[in-house]
Amino acid sequence: MIKVLVVEDSVTVCKVLFHLFQQEAGIEVEFAKDFKTAKALMGKNDYFAALCDRCLPDAPNGEVIEWALAKGIPAIVLTARMDEDERTRLQGLGVVDYVLKENRFSYQYAVGLVKRLQRNGDYRVLVVDDSQVARKQVKDLLERHQFQVAEADSAEAAMIQLATGEFKLMITDYEMPVINGVELICKVREQVDRDELIIVGLSGREEVSARFIKYGANDFLRKPFFAEEFYCRINNLIQAQELNQKLWQRAHLDYLTGVANRRYLMTQLQDHWSQSVASGQPLCLAMLDVDMFKQVNDQHGHQAGDRVLQFLARELSQSLERFVVGRVGGEEFAVVMPGLNGEQAWRLIEAVRRKVTGQPLQLEALSLGVSFSAGICQGRGDDTIDTMLRRADEVMYQAKEAGRNLVLLEEESV
Known part of the structure; x- marks a missing residue:
């Protein structure tokens, strides 16, 4: 507040x-x-x-x-x-x-x-200029609008800053020794695209504006500029990026839990499976189903059921942040785990199961125990994403039939 x-x-x-x-x-x-x-x-x-x-x-x-x-x-x-x-x-x-x-x-x-x-208070901005006076002018303007500001006096220093920190915006001058602003943008855009980092070019030379835009800048300001124009350009760029991020989230994330929705999950599974086949690295898929979920809805209402799904999604996301967590539908979730073999994946999901069952969900005066059953399979050479989903799903249902609150690896289910 x-x-x-x-x-x-x-x-x-x-x-x-x-x-x-x-x-x-x-x-x-x-x-x-x-x-x-x-x-x-x-x-x-x-x-x-x-x-x-x-x-x-x-x-x-x-x-x-x-x-x-x-x-x-x-x-x-x-x-x-x-x-x-x-x-x-x-x-x-x-x-x-x-x-x-x-x-x-x-x-x-x-x-x-x-x-x-x-919102600006959450955003870091990198100002790149070999002139300390020019950097201070831009920094002062940004700090008036509550941005967190870092400085770099060369393109080389800027690349180091970008590699070690997360920035929303980079503002760079054109005329700098060794590497100029346009060359800096070329290097940055090899690693970071427009959706991740906004870049604004500055110069007293109008003829370089097109070069800035063509090589990856989101916008260009000619020096000297009015503070009002500076703020309007910066705010419009950030608002446009925020809107794009919201649209991306609506298209790719589950509206209730915030994890990947089914369509995005399938895309990620396909991409990781293709990479696994090409590299020879293992890929595991876990399917999870909340135990006794219908009973939760029937006894405590759908709002309580939603809270259970949000609770589990949060625990999965926090514990498995390296991997892709998605909601398949209803009370069913999936985790795509590239780089792990079956035994490693089992240990990881089992650790999450223990954590979830060890901390009941508090719903006002109600303390509700939450558990899940999970099945894990490791991709094989003849697999498709459909066969992997089917195999993991079959193992998950065997875990439920074996008494619930259980994580099974495919080999263990034979």
């Missing part, structure tokens, strides 16, 4: 913002109608951000904005008018952005900015 302060003397504007913030989970909003009240609230509360009216009865020149910034609170300015001099002054102060009080969309944009700042 984050806390946001709105400093605004217009009752109408406050009502609109209150309504919009009420629709956002995880945000608590407080209001101050004047500078005096705002100072008192800032003195006793920690605010994630403040939306500040530029002209208040007791602070007609934006004093509340400077006060919030001095307290280390990111400030979004609400204003009825804006000219070039005032825009320059506000950018110089270090505000997040300004919003003209024109219509409902303006206030939706302001609330969206707060949500954007909240």
Whole structure:
């Protein structure tokens, strides 16, 4: 939960913002109608951000904005008018952005900015430039929007940073010694695609913009640039990537448990089986079925059944993060385990079974024991993914017939 302060003397504007913030989970909003009240609230509360009216009865020149910034609170300015001099002054102060009080969309944009700042705190950005002054300028802009920022003074240093850390965005200048920005992007794109890392190129030379884009940059900014344009480009790129990730998740992940859905699981199994055949490395498949699941639904309701599935999916994902975990359907899951032989796979799934049965699921006042039965098979030269699924499924049902809460390897079932 984050806390946001709105400093605004217009009752109408406050009502609109209150309504919009009420629709956002995880945000608590407080209001101050004047500078005096705002100072008192800032003195006793920690605010994630403040939306500040530029002209208040007791602070007609934006004093509340400077006060919030001095307290280390990111400030979004609400204003009825804006000219070039005032825009320059506000950018110089270090505000997040300004919003003209024109219509409902303006206030939706302001609330969206707060949500954007909240998400940005999880993202790391790499700034690459051989000029320390230029790096600091970009870094300062990014930190205003709550990004975590790392720096590299050369393409070589950037490659080391990228290899040792996870980044959402890389911003690189063109003109650098030894390896320029376009050459750096070529090297990066050999390892990381556009869906994983956003890259923005910078240069004072307009003619290199096409080279940046052609060789893998998501966008290009010509120097010098306005801070507003910088933020609009960066935010739009990140929002587009977030949307693509959501679409990917909807297409590939199970809506209830968050593990791979059946279609994506089958694709992964086929890919890993093809690699196994080509490399000669083993591949094992485990099929798991929740014990007495119908009884859970009948006695405690489908909501309890959903919680059981989510619990097991979470335990499988955490314990088997190296491998592909998917929901086949209903209460049935599968795990694709490349690189493991049958005995190794059995030991791993057995360890998960022991862990699951050793920690009952707490459902309000109810403590519910959860267990599963599993069958494991190792791929053979004449297999297809269909025959592997059938073999693992047969072993799983033999485990259930043998008393449930049991993991069997195919050879053990003969």
